[in-house]
Amino acid sequence: MTDAAPAAPRPLIDSNDSRRPTGLLLVAIPVFLVGWLVIWPIINAIVRTLWRPDESGAIGFNLDSYVFFFSDQYSINNLTITLWTTLMCAILLLVICLPISLYLRFSAGRLPAYVQAMAIFPMFVPSIILAYAFIRVLGPNGMVDILLNSVGLPKIRTPYLTPWGPVIGLVWDNIPLTVLILLSGLGNVANQAIEAARDVGANRLQVFWHIILPRISNSVLVAISFAVLGIFSSFTLPYLLGPASPEMMGPFMNRTFREVNDPLNAITQAVITFCFCIAFGLFYVRSVARNQGK
Amino acid sequence: MKQLAPALVMASGRRKSIPVRIPTDWTGIIFAVVLSAAVILPLLVVGVWAFTEVWRYPNVIPQQFGLRFWNQTLTRADVWSALTLSLQLSTVVTLLSAAICLPAAYAFARLSFPGRNVLFFSFLAGHAFPKFGLLIAIAAIFLQLNLIGTFWGVVLIQLVGTLLFMIWIPVAAFQSVDRRMEEAARDVGAGPFRVFWSITLPQAGPTIAAAVLLSFVGTFYETEGAWLIGAPGIRTMPVLMISFINNQMVIQYGAVLSVMLWVPSFIALMFARRVIGGGAFARGFGG
Numbered sequence: 001m002t003d004a005a006p007a008a009p010r011p012l013i014d015s016n017d018s019r020r021p022t023g024l025l026l027v028a029i030p031v032f033l034v035g036w037l038v039i040w041p042i043i044n045a046i047v048r049t050l051w052r053p054d055e056s057g058a059i060g061f062n063l064d065s066y067v068f069f070f071s072d073q074y075s076i077n078n079l080t081i082t083l084w085t086t087l088m089c090a091i092l093l094l095v096i097c098l099p100i101s102l103y104l105r106f107s108a109g110r111l112p113a114y115v116q117a118m119a120i121f122p123m124f125v126p127s128i129i130l131a132y133a134f135i136r137v138l139g140p141n142g143m144v145d146i147l148l149n150s151v152g153l154p155k156i157r158t159p160y161l162t163p164w165g166p167v168i169g170l171v172w173d174n175i176p177l178t179v180l181i182l183l184s185g186l187g188n189v190a191n192q193a194i195e196a197a198r199d200v201g202a203n204r205l206q207v208f209w210h211i212i213l214p215r216i217s218n219s220v221l222v223a224i225s226f227a228v229l230g231i232f233s234s235f236t237l238p239y240l241l242g243p244a245s246p247e248m249m250g251p252f253m254n255r256t257f258r259e260v261n262d263p264l265n266a267i268t269q270a271v272i273t274f275c276f277c278i279a280f281g282l283f284y285v286r287s288v289a290r291n292q293g294k
Numbered sequence: 295m296k297q298l299a300p301a302l303v304m305a306s307g308r309r310k311s312i313p314v315r316i317p318t319d320w321t322g323i324i325f326a327v328v329l330s331a332a333v334i335l336p337l338l339v340v341g342v343w344a345f346t347e348v349w350r351y352p353n354v355i356p357q358q359f360g361l362r363f364w365n366q367t368l369t370r371a372d373v374w375s376a377l378t379l380s381l382q383l384s385t386v387v388t389l390l391s392a393a394i395c396l397p398a399a400y401a402f403a404r405l406s407f408p409g410r411n412v413l414f415f416s417f418l419a420g421h422a423f424p425k426f427g428l429l430i431a432i433a434a435i436f437l438q439l440n441l442i443g444t445f446w447g448v449v450l451i452q453l454v455g456t457l458l459f460m461i462w463i464p465v466a467a468f469q470s471v472d473r474r475m476e477e478a479a480r481d482v483g484a485g486p487f488r489v490f491w492s493i494t495l496p497q498a499g500p501t502i503a504a505a506v507l508l509s510f511v512g513t514f515y516e517t518e519g520a521w522l523i524g525a526p527g528i529r530t531m532p533v534l535m536i537s538f539i540n541n542q543m544v545i546q547y548g549a550v551l552s553v554m555l556w557v558p559s560f561i562a563l564m565f566a567r568r569v570i571g572g573g574a575f576a577r578g579f580g581g
Contacts, residue, residue, distance in 0.1 A: 021407070022401070022405060022407075023401040023405035023406065023407030023410070024407045024408070024409075026397045026398050026400065026401035026405070027398040027401050027402065027407075027413055029394040029398070030394050030395055030398045030417070030457050030461060031398075031413050031416060033394075033450075033453065033454055033457060034416050034417060034419060034420065034454070034457065035416075037432055037450065037451070037454045038419045038420045038423075038428065038454065039416075039419060040435070041428065041431035041432045041434070041435050042423065042428070042431055044431065044434070044435060045430075045431040045434065048434070099325075100325060100329075103321055103322065103325060107319065107321075107322060109319075111319050111322040111323070111326060112319075112322060114326055115322060115325045115326050115329060118325075118326065118329035118330055118333050118334075119329060121333050121334075122333060124559075124560050124563050124564075125337065125556070126515040126517075126532070126555075126556070126559070127517070128515065128517055128532045128535045128536065128539075129337075129340070129535075129552045129555075129556055130336075131539060132340060132535065132539055132548045132549070132552055133336035133337055133339065133340045133552070134336065135539065136336070136339045136340060136343060136545070136549075137335065137336045137339050141351040141352075142339075143335070143336075143339045145351070145352075146351065146352055146353070146354055147354070149351075149352040150352065150354050172332070172333075229421070229422070229423075229424055229425075230425070232424050233424030233425055233426035233427045234425075234426065235426045235517075235518045235521070235522075236517050236518060236521075236536075239536075240536065240539055240540070249424075249426070249427075250426040250518075253426060253427065253430045254426070254430075254521075254522060257430055257433060257434075257522070258522070258525065263433075263434045263437060266430050266433075266434070267430060267431060267434050269427075269430070270426075270427035270428070270430040270431050271427075273424045273426075273427040274423055274424065274427055277423065277424045277427075281422035281423055282422065284418075284421070284422055285415070285418050285419075285422045288415075288418060289415050289418070292415075
């Protein structure tokens with residue numbers, strides 16, 4: 001690692017081929033780390049769960065751990081609650097963030113600037129602090145209960161330790177990125193296109209449906225992919241705010257690995273989460289690569 | 295926290311252009327009120343709890359304010375050891391990350407070598423998979439290497455987490471340096487090192503500093519890797535917070551820690567947001 005640092009002051013323009021190895025040498029360590037700690041664990045996880053000894057001890061193709069996962073009711077429940085949470089978060093994020101982004105795109109001044117600042121703000125709050133704040137506000141005898149009580153209303157049924165706890169926390173956590181991605185997509189919608197549609201008598205809904213939505217559909221998909229990748233295997237918020245059973249895949253994998261001390265089944269669960277997210281991951285990489293290439 | 299960097303830039307890159315006079319912006323007022331209640335209120339409650347000595351349900355405001363719990367929190371040995379450990383980890387990870395990523399970023403921005411594009415985008419791989427699943431796969435390998443529960447195991451896992459933005463942000467910074475100034479300096483006889491030190495670094499420096507700062511703050515709050523790889527030997531600040539939330543009867547400890555840790559990081563992030571600016575990384579976001 002020390003040999004790379006002094007090499008930083010390189011000459012400016014390198015069109016000649018004699019310097020080619022230098023470039024490779026400079027990027028070698030980070031690339032090696034990605035290979036060793038991202039690519040290799042994934043390959044290793046897939047191979048280890050598929051190619052292992054069966055009961056007789058003969059090493060070969062073996063689907064037992066997957067068969068176990070999909071025949072075990074507890075595992076199925078955990079997978080179902082994860083899918084449900086992810087779906088709920090995706091829907092809520094769109095319902096909340098699309099109107100905010102549309103408002104921000106088509107207005108100017110101090111108030112929109114404030115709304116944008118508020119929508120971005122959760123990004124600056126680490127999720128561990130968010131979890132703590134959530135319990136103090138929505139937990140039993142939390143701030144919401146206090147305020148309801150002070151105006152003579154009954155307590156809420158607290159979402160803390162129910163499936164709605166992680167949903168609320170994860171939506172809160174993901175609002176900033178979703179708003180930012182949607183905003184950048186809305187930046188590509190030309191004002192002229194909207195004005196032209198209005199001139200021929202289109203109302204707001206028609207403008208949104210026929211002019212805006214087709215142009216931002218890619219951004220919507222990117223926002224959803226991003227959120228799904230983050231939410232599907234999230235750990236901290238479901239672990240602290242969600243129910244103990246059924247639990248989301250993140251806490252489930254953590255428990256299988258650490259408390260049950262069963263790496264094989266933990267890796268199987270990890271590979272299953274990869275499979276559920278592969279489409280979103282590929283889509284995300286493709287979008288980023290395409291944008292970067294512009 | 296890891297996704298901060300691209301998004302920060304996006305936030306500052308947007309500027310509204312058409313000033314329109316609207317009588318009363320009811321939509322905006324509703325958004326502003328609802329978002330304020332949903333975003334500011336929870337943090338405000340935590341802030342109040344940190345300075346509360348007695349707050350019994352159902353009083354709307356605490357019966358007694360005071361700093362007693364700051365004193366109690368700050369004299370706890372586990373708080374100090376976690377804080378020291380977290381600072382050590384963040385420093386080591388950030389220095390290592392800068393040492394290996396900045397030369398690589400320079401190479402990606404300025405040199406041509408075989409496989410440059412593929413290698414550049416390979417850093418996205420870590421973000422294309424569900425994070426905790428990937429951590430489990432890494433933990434299975436660390437288990438064989440006896441890295442579970444060790445300082446260096448956590449360093450490795452957190453180092454991988456910083457790679458993407460410690461390379462992509464500095465690449466954008468190096469690319470935005472005015473090449474004509476460098477060439478001019480070379481023309482009047484400056485050596486390559488002199489050019490780098492006097493021309494390239496001052497222009498790219500602030501953005502790189504912001505990336506380093508983001509990496510430090512992001513590592514400090516990194517929870518999942520430290521939790522999975524570090525336990526039980528390595529208790530960082532976020533891991534300690536988890537145990538406070540789960541098992542601590544005294545509410546104020548968590549509140550004091552939240553306030554104490556969050557305010558400096560918030561200032562640091564605001565600084566980073568100001569410096570990066572200009573949409574240098576906005577394209578890298580896929581939006």
